[in-house]
Amino acid sequence: MRILVVEDEKRIADFIARGLKEEQFAVDIAYDGEQGLYLAEINPYDLMIFDIMLPKLDGVEICRRLRLKKINIPILMLTALSDVKNKVVGLNSGADDYLTKPFSFDELLARVKVLLRRLTANKTSVLKVADLELNQLNHEVKRAAKTIILTAKEFALLEYFMLHLGQVISRSMISEHVWDEQFDSMSNVIDVHVRNLRNKIDDGFKKKLIHTLRGSGYLLKDSK
Ligand code: CA
Numbered sequence: 767m768r769i770l771v772v773e774d775e776k777r778i779a780d781f782i783a784r785g786l787k788e789e790q791f792a793v794d795i796a797y798d799g800e801q802g803l804y805l806a807e808i809n810p811y812d813l814m815i816f817d818i819m820l821p822k823l824d825g826v827e828i829c830r831r832l833r834l835k836k837i838n839i840p841i842l843m844l845t846a847l848s849d850v851k852n853k854v855v856g857l858n859s860g861a862d863d864y865l866t867k868p869f870s871f872d873e874l875l876a877r878v879k880v881l882l883r884r885l886t887a888n889k890t891s892v893l894k895v896a897d898l899e900l901n902q903l904n905h906e907v908k909r910a911a912k913t914i915i916l917t918a919k920e921f922a923l924l925e926y927f928m929l930h931l932g933q934v935i936s937r938s939m940i941s942e943h944v945w946d947e948q949f950d951s952m953s954n955v956i957d958v959h960v961r962n963l964r965n966k967i968d969d970g971f972k973k974k975l976i977h978t979l980r981g982s983g984y985l986l987k988d989s990k
Pocket residue numbers: 773774775817818819820
């Protein structure tokens with residue numbers, strides 16, 4: 767899952783980004799509204815967090831412009847304390863939720879998780895395929911009821927695969943959703959991570975779940 771944070775107060779932006787990265791999200795930061803809008807238009811984010819008061823272009827305006835372009839990714843707005851008018855304007859412009867400053871990281875994370883869960887058709891936080899289970903809340907992964915320890919990136923990859931069950935996942939989809947802007951697309955880092963993930967998920971099991979499609983990417987499926 768990849769998140770865009772647009773916040774001009776560097777301290778707050780970094781605080782949010784650091785926390786989200788620890789929760790295995792890929793995160794990009796913009797420090798003004800124009801750059802935020804630009805990134806929001808060119809990258810396929812899963813969720814965006816906008817401060818309302820921003821230089822160049824405010825959060826409400828970014829939100830309005832994205833919605834006009836039919837970009838319907840969940841948006842969480844950050845507002846100054848007791849700024850009731852901004853909240854109303856924010857929600858009218860198409861934001862999905864707002865959070866009043868100051869907030870704790872846990873409050874922010876809870877809102878983020880609720881918004882992301884709306885994306886997935888099933889409301890449960892446990893994703894399942896065959897005998898493989900991934901818990902999005904506590905990050906526990908099990909196959910045949912045995913716990914599997916994954917790195918942060920392997921977890922993010924598997925979560926992405928499980929949310930796109932039965933779909934062909936290209937390397938560029940993975941680089942766009944699981945890695946952030948610092949990602950070097952020329953490297954073989956995705957293949958290495960998928961190989962490691964597959965070793966942990968499929969090794970020792972008769973039924974293989976992660977499949978490589980030569981030339982097009984990967985596919986997670988419950989093969990019969
Ligand atoms: Ca601000």
